Each structure stands twice: as structure tokens, then as C-alpha cells.
Amino acid sequence: MFTGFTDETVDFMWGIRFNNERSWFEAHKDIYLTQFYQPMKELGAEMYDFIREKRPDYGLISKTTRIYRDARRLHGRGPYKDSLWFSVEQPSEQWTAHPTLWFELSPDGWTCGMGYYMPKPVTMAKLRARIDRDPGTMEALTRKLNGQQEFLLETEDYRRPRSAAPSPLLKPWYKAKSFSIYHQDKLTEELFSREIADHLKRDFELLLPYYDYFVTLDGDPDPREP
Incomplete structure (x- = not known):
């Protein structure tokens, strides 16, 4: 059962950031496993159970990342990450193309949110076509998002919008090549107790x-086809 992260969690994250090599990691591996990886896995499992109970028909899975970087993609970086995260999503061979709920903890703070890492162009085309058919639903969701203070919408935009939005409120979605709805915070005290679990719920x-x-966009017709 998740009971909170610890001071050792934070010390390890800073340690691996500035000592990103095998000998340091091996000397501190037990701390990584007991104070970082295991609590993250427990928190992810609890959030997965919470979300699955609310959406039992989605066939969701939970993943907790490990600290090891892909050796093929180091690009001059050390072999270890200094952050960990879990995700809740539908199973897919290409997870980057599907919406994901996540929580991440790093030496600088924590984030949680929902979005795409790398949606396919057809996915965003389907989004624009769905909004064209029914702008009211997305307008209501956007108003609700704009009316709260926990989450922000962040987009990576096309240089030029693919089409004109039905209203100024919906313009950000028409420019977006990818997006996330996220909350970002510092290393708050709630991380060291079960309060963070309640916050995430x-x-x-x-x-x-x-x-x-x-999550239902994949089932929409391809608007590029005649």
C-alpha cells in the first residue's frame, strides 16, 4: 500500500542526476528500489484501480517506468533517468499515438495530466472533423477547463492551422499538432504522505x-477519405 515518498526518494533523484553512472547507481540501488520505484509502483496501482473502477469498459492497463534509459537513445546522456512515472492507458503497440493519463516525479517537482506524446496526424484530423460536426461538446469541455485553476492546456502547434475553428474558444485545438492537459507542482509536503494519492484521485x-x-477518436471515420 502506498504511504508516501520519503526524503531518501528526493536524495536519490538528485544523486542520480549528478552521479549518472553505474557505480553510483549500484551503490544506491536498494534505495532506488525501496524508496523510489516501489512507492511509484504502489501509487500507480492505486490510481489504476481508482480509474478502472470508474471506466471498467476501457480495458485499461497501468505501466510504471523503470530508471534505465534505452541504450540506443542515450544521445550523450547518462544511462539512468532522474525521474519516474506511471501511466494508465489502453494497451497499444504504439502507445505514443493514444491518449494517456500520467503522474511523474522528478528532482524538480511533480506533474500529472492527460494527453498525447505523439498523436498521428489522422488523429488530429479526426479531432477537427468531430469538432466541426459537434462544436458544442468541445466548447463545453474547453469552458470547464478554462474555468478551473488546477490544469493548463499545452499544445505543440502547426505552423499554419489546418482549418478554421468554428469559434475563437476552439482555436487552440485547431492549431494543435499534439497537446497535454497538465498540472505541475513543486516537491510539496503531500508527496510524503497519502495526501498525494487523494490529490491525484x-x-x-x-x-x-x-x-x-x-479515447474514442480512433473509431471516427478518416476525414481525409472521400
């Missing part, structure tokens, strides 16, 4: 209507 409950909207 509230956050994920707020995000679920957005996840509902995007």
Missing part, C-alpha cells in the same frame, strides 16, 4: 471527461 476524476472524449 481528484485530478484524474477531473480529467476523465477529456479522456472519454479523446
